[in-house]
Amino acid sequence: MLDIHGLKANVGDKEILKGIDLTVRAGEVHAVMGPNGSGKSTLAQVLAGNPAYEVTAGTVQYDGRDLLDMQPEERAQAGIFLAFQYPVEIPGVSNAYFFRAAYNEIRKARGEEEVDPLEFADIMEQRLKLVEMDPAMLNRSVNAGFSGGEKKRNEILQMAVLEPKLAILDETDSGLDIDALRIVADGVNALKRPDNATIVVTHYQRLLNYIVPDYVHVLAHGRIVKSGSKALALELEEKGYDWITGGTPAGASA
Amino acid sequence: MSASIDSLVSKEYQYGFVTDVEADTIPPGLSEDVIRLISQKKNEPEFMLNWRLKAFRRWETMREPHWPNVHYNTIDYQKASYYSAPKSVKPKQSLDEVDPELLRTYEKLGIPLNEQKLLAGVAVDAIFDSVSVGTTMRAQLAEHGIVFCSLGEAIHSHPELVEKYLGSVVPYSDNFFAALNSAVFSDGSFVYVPKGVRCPMELSTYFRINSADTGQFERTLVVADEGSYVSYLEGCTAPKRSTNQLHAAVVELVALKGATVKYSTVQNWYAGDENGKGGIYNFVTKRGKAFENAKISWTQVETGSAITWKYPSVILQGDNSVGEFYSVAVVNNYQQADTGTKMLHLGKNTRSNIVSKGISAGHGNNSYRGRVYVAPKATGARNYTQCDSMLVGNKCGAHTFPYIEVKNNTAQVEHEASTSKIGEDQIFYLKQRGLSAEQAVSMIVSGFCKEVFKELPMEFALEAQQLLGITLEGSVG
Numbered sequence: 012m013l014d015i016h017g018l019k020a021n022v023g024d025k026e027i028l029k030g031i032d033l034t035v036r037a038g039e040v041h042a043v044m045g046p047n048g049s050g051k052s053t054l055a056q057v058l059a060g061n062p063a064y065e066v067t068a069g070t071v072q073y074d075g076r077d078l079l080d081m082q083p084e085e086r087a088q089a090g091i092f093l094a095f096q097y098p099v100e101i102p103g104v105s106n107a108y109f110f111r112a113a114y115n116e117i118r119k120a121r122g123e124e125e126v127d128p129l130e131f132a133d134i135m136e137q138r139l140k141l142v143e144m145d146p147a148m149l150n151r152s153v154n155a156g157f158s159g160g161e162k163k164r165n166e167i168l169q170m171a172v173l174e175p176k177l178a179i180l181d182e183t184d185s186g187l188d189i190d191a192l193r194i195v196a197d198g199v200n201a202l203k204r205p206d207n208a209t210i211v212v213t214h215y216q217r218l219l220n221y222i223v224p225d226y227v228h229v230l231a232h233g234r235i236v237k238s239g240s241k242a243l244a245l246e247l248e249e250k251g252y253d254w255i256t257g258g259t260p261a262g263a264s265a
Numbered sequence: 266m267s268a269s270i271d272s273l274v275s276k277e278y279q280y281g282f283v284t285d286v287e288a289d290t291i292p293p294g295l296s297e298d299v300i301r302l303i304s305q306k307k308n309e310p311e312f313m314l315n316w317r318l319k320a321f322r323r324w325e326t327m328r329e330p331h332w333p334n335v336h337y338n339t340i341d342y343q344k345a346s347y348y349s350a351p352k353s354v355k356p357k358q359s360l361d362e363v364d365p366e367l368l369r370t371y372e373k374l375g376i377p378l379n380e381q382k383l384l385a386g387v388a389v390d391a392i393f394d395s396v397s398v399g400t401t402m403r404a405q406l407a408e409h410g411i412v413f414c415s416l417g418e419a420i421h422s423h424p425e426l427v428e429k430y431l432g433s434v435v436p437y438s439d440n441f442f443a444a445l446n447s448a449v450f451s452d453g454s455f456v457y458v459p460k461g462v463r464c465p466m467e468l469s470t471y472f473r474i475n476s477a478d479t480g481q482f483e484r485t486l487v488v489a490d491e492g493s494y495v496s497y498l499e500g501c502t503a504p505k506r507s508t509n510q511l512h513a514a515v516v517e518l519v520a521l522k523g524a525t526v527k528y529s530t531v532q533n534w535y536a537g538d539e540n541g542k543g544g545i546y547n548f549v550t551k552r553g554k555a556f557e558n559a560k561i562s563w564t565q566v567e568t569g570s571a572i573t574w575k576y577p578s579v580i581l582q583g584d585n586s587v588g589e590f591y592s593v594a595v596v597n598n599y600q601q602a603d604t605g606t607k608m609l610h611l612g613k614n615t616r617s618n619i620v621s622k623g624i625s626a627g628h629g630n631n632s633y634r635g636r637v638y639v640a641p642k643a644t645g646a647r648n649y650t651q652c653d654s655m656l657v658g659n660k661c662g663a664h665t666f667p668y669i670e671v672k673n674n675t676a677q678v679e680h681e682a683s684t685s686k687i688g689e690d691q692i693f694y695l696k697q698r699g700l701s702a703e704q705a706v707s708m709i710v711s712g713f714c715k716e717v718f719k720e721l722p723m724e725f726a727l728e729a730q731q732l733l734g735i736t737l738e739g740s741v742g
Contacts, residue, residue, distance in 0.1 A: 059697050060696075060697075061693050062689070062693065063689065063693075082696070083693060083696040083697050084696040084697075084699050084700060084701055084702075086697075087696065087697050087698055087699040088699045092697075093697050095694065095697075098694070099688070099690050099691050099693075099694035100691075101691060101694075101695070101708065101709060101712055102712055102713065103711070103712025103713055103714070103715040103716075104708055104709070104711065104712035104715075108708075109695075109698075109708070112700060112704070112708065113695075113698035113699050113700060116698075116699035116700055116701075116704070117699045120699065152712065153712075169698065173698070173699075
């Protein structure tokens, strides 16, 4: 589904990604872990097409298409969804209106009929249950005045509505208490299907207790320095990132 | 990889066409003779001619104001023509007699005048250059005793009302452009709603400038008698021309005891091209007078014109009267707007509410200018002002000039202001959800303007929202 080869990207003059190789197949869950500043979020943003990042080398194939040649909205319409680390506020625009606009754009891109507000209300009703959200939030402005946890849940709600092929969760666990974490993880798990895939970007192992990855990749200094199974995440939890990234924690000289 | 700001193609102004009709246009220039000629062409009674002449003499002693935060070359008032009417328009004609070419023009503008295609629940007075070409739904309105016709016609059919109220809110001596308008105004709309009558439909005037080098000076007078209610909407468009054209209108609203007048404007005059060439100079005086327990509410969506200079105001004359001003002003390319309101609290317990949303894109410059005055006798007066500006891109400007003058210490006056910038992060967020850059900007801006749009009559709120999207198209990538 997704093939990344030698991907390099800059912010301004600074090179953040220094050659990423990663393959994700349908039905898989990949965790991308790493210390702060390793390039995890940059990878997520580059895949979504954020113009603030400049791709300087490498290729990304998505479903047989050249992803880097697609506009952000084309990527979204082709089924790529990014759950933002910092969801953006859009004052004055109701969640319901925004959700339906996005839903209809993606349907249009697939050659499907747009849905009217009534039909959409039915769709929303089931999805709200999935993330245990109060329907009243549909009438609130997009993310405006939401708590950190509400914003993250709102992201997963969007994911549930838009049903992406490839979901990228960018530190969705940060700032969530344990209950919210469980709700978010349950939502993600419920949406898992053999024909879609998920990339979970996270700093901490704890999310992976709830969303069990098939593969774990450790990112450091803009490169994937180690890949493995779920066990790798646990090992990281125990030994810390320095174990892999070459730092020298006390007593770790060998 | 991604389109940058300014690189998207701008959408053409879709109302920029010219209608080919034979017009009766008087030669350029302004003098007492020209005023007499206009008055004579309209077969006006003596009192009107005298009023026009007084206004003209006053105008000659006045100077064009230059305090607004806008810049343009001096206007040569002798170069414009002050009267232009399609030759085919006869006085008091019925809609069946209207020149088909004119009907087609309004149809193209989305304003069918043809009785079978009338917009449901809206009566329209169509003004083409200097004259009214037709008014719809008149019979239905007449059943309620409501008078809705061109001002030119009202001067003949209801001279007592015109003489009593014309200039009662905006005197001819008020300001330079109001004096000019009073001297040369050619037509406009007139509304009278009798005591206790709730006008059953929206009344609407559609202004169209067609001729080149013609100024448009229309005048609207709305009188709501005691306890009545009326909602009125005006829309405006003009052809694309490379020269600037002057539009100096006057609107007067009179809300007698307990009456409510709601006046909404969707202004989309030609704004000039992307380099700032051409476009309408929109220098307009709008004011209402609210008597005891009356309410006047202005809602405006200003998207067009090269320059906009306008301050719809309310004189809160009577005790417990209410004034409202809801405004969205958008400037793109090289447009300039200096707009706002005046709330003059004279009566006791008068209240006013001001919500202004300014959006600046391209090289546009947007100024909010507002005056809140509380007179010594206006005990218990209250005002709330909210003034928000949004910037799109790096080359535009937003300015706020609030003037607050309070002479009664029981008054409560609040002013809040904010400036924000459409964020790349907001646009990216929406694009990541499958929306195009245009849809994203339009959604963000609509959200920003929501408080004002909800004041517009339903059928026009959608139009205003679309118009906003078109005006801002090409401003962000």
